[in-house]
Amino acid sequence: MATFSSERMQADLAGLGLTTLSADAPLAAHSSWQIGGPADLLVEPASVSEVCTVVQYARAHGLPLLVIGQGSNLLFDDAGLRGIVLKVGRRLADLEIAGRRISAGAGLWVPGLARAAQRAGIAGFEHIVGIPGTVGGLVVMNGGSRRQGIGDLVRRVWVVDREGNQASLTRQECGFGYRCSNLQGSGSLVVRVELEGRAGEGRQIRREMLADLRERRGKFPRKEPNCGSVFLSTAAMHASVGPPGRIIEEAGLKGASIGAAEVSRRHANFIVNRGGATSRDVLALIAHIRQVVMERIGFELQCEVRYVDPRGGVMPADRALTP
Ligand SMILES: Cc1cc2nc3c(=O)[nH]c(=O)nc-3n(C[C@H](O)[C@H](O)[C@H](O)COP(=O)(O)OP(=O)(O)OC[C@H]3O[C@@H](n4cnc5c(N)ncnc54)[C@H](O)[C@@H]3O)c2cc1C
Incomplete structure (x- = not known):
């Protein structure tokens, strides 16, 4: 990959007609967990042809490209991302x-x-x-x-x-x-x-939508930043060992924490950021939960949440290198 500065990417894409470009954009501002270092460049396209332009530019220069929406299922690395983040949103x-x-x-x-x-x-x-x-x-x-x-x-x-x-x-x-x-x-x-x-x-x-929202308000953490369910909850898992929230709670892990990442006290399948949590904290806590559950009931929990490495690779968070 050629070494491109944020400024060079920003200037090139501005020259190609892109308007909403942020250099060294903190990814924490684009993640529900509020975790993540800077991306070299964050682009918010306003049309499909702008999306095509960014993809072709990244490909021509061998630059990592990651597409995100609200970042409500993503754990960005503390080191951020060396490449381009394409945020598909309001525009x-x-x-x-x-x-x-x-x-x-x-x-x-x-x-x-x-x-x-x-x-x-x-x-x-x-x-x-x-x-x-x-x-x-x-x-x-x-x-x-x-x-x-x-x-x-x-x-x-x-x-x-x-x-x-x-x-x-x-x-x-x-x-x-x-x-x-x-x-x-x-x-x-x-x-x-x-x-x-x-x-x-x-x-x-x-009526059904309001009932769903009421149930969520009662069950899920309300204020602390989180990324929804951390671990997958498949039908086969329900039938054999039960839902992940219950398994984690029965393992005594509600409230367990590493750094500022904590297993939610409201729902054990959520990890909350108590303020200043890092991706390392979250990955270490995920590894700890998986190990305790494996030792206790012999079941391997798998993550629904995706980890993004600094080169833009996306993988279930349990497959990230444990710190
Ligand atoms: C409080 C809370 C509650 C939640 N409840 C639920 C729930 O009930 N059910 C559920 O399924 N999820 C739930 N989630 C998780 C999350 O909201 C969903 O997975 C959501 O669909 C992710 O959308 P996003 O735009 O935030 O995607 P992101 O988190 O930004 O991205 C998720 C993945 O999709 C890819 N992606 C995003 N946009 C595009 C695109 N336009 N083209 C190609 N790839 C793309 C990304 O690269 C990444 O791999 C919850 C999250 C939170 C914080």
Whole structure:
């Protein structure tokens, strides 16, 4: 890889017409955990053609490129990232509804999508109303709750591939599985999604959404920064050993901490940042939880949360090198 300074990347991309560029951008400001050092350059594209431009530029110069949404499922490294972070957010967040079909820009805020579906009387989106991410991140993670995933509602996904060309994929081609999809690690960036729900009744959908939000408020940590569920909770795991929150709680780990990272006292499948936690603290705490659970019940917990290394590699946090 050529050595490029932040200033050089910023100047090159400004010359190619990109406008929202931040050099040495602290990633902690783009992560729900509020953890992470600086990225050389953070770009917020306003159109699909800008996404293509950034992908082609990074590829031409061999620069690491990471796409993020809200960073609500990501642990950035304390060293940050040597390369470009492409943040797909508000500037790519348009929404169109026709019948029971919804076409959404990848940067749309998930609760906003759920509310738009409710207002249009489209059912099926109730379980995503409390998920604080973008539509792109949700589709890539096949996120959802109540054991459902957004993949069930996807009709087609438009992407910019690793060469910077536009393409579209059917639901089958996306290969959705429990909290995963073929889009992960493919190098493709999601820019638009078409979804289809069921005919529903607006007031009933609203009641279900409010019930979901109430339940979340009662169960999840409210104020301390966190990244949602740290460990995967699959159906097979439920059947054999139970949900991760219960396993971790029964292992006596509620409130356990390393540095400023702490197992939430409200819900043991959450790790909260008590102020100034580092990625090392979180990785060490994840390793500790996994070891205690393995010794206690012989079960290997796997992470839903993704760790981002300083070269832009993304992996389940349990696969990161333990400090
Ligand atoms: C309080 C809280 C509650 C949560 N509850 C839930 C829940 O109930 N269910 C659930 O499934 N998740 C939950 N999460 C986790 C998280 O919100 C979801 O995984 C969400 O879908 C991630 O979206 P994001 O935009 O933040 O993605 P990010 O965290 O920014 O990225 C996640 C992954 O997707 C990739 N990515 C992001 N955008 C794109 C794109 N446009 N194209 C290609 N790749 C992309 C990233 O590279 C990364 O690998 C919760 C998180 C928090 C903080």
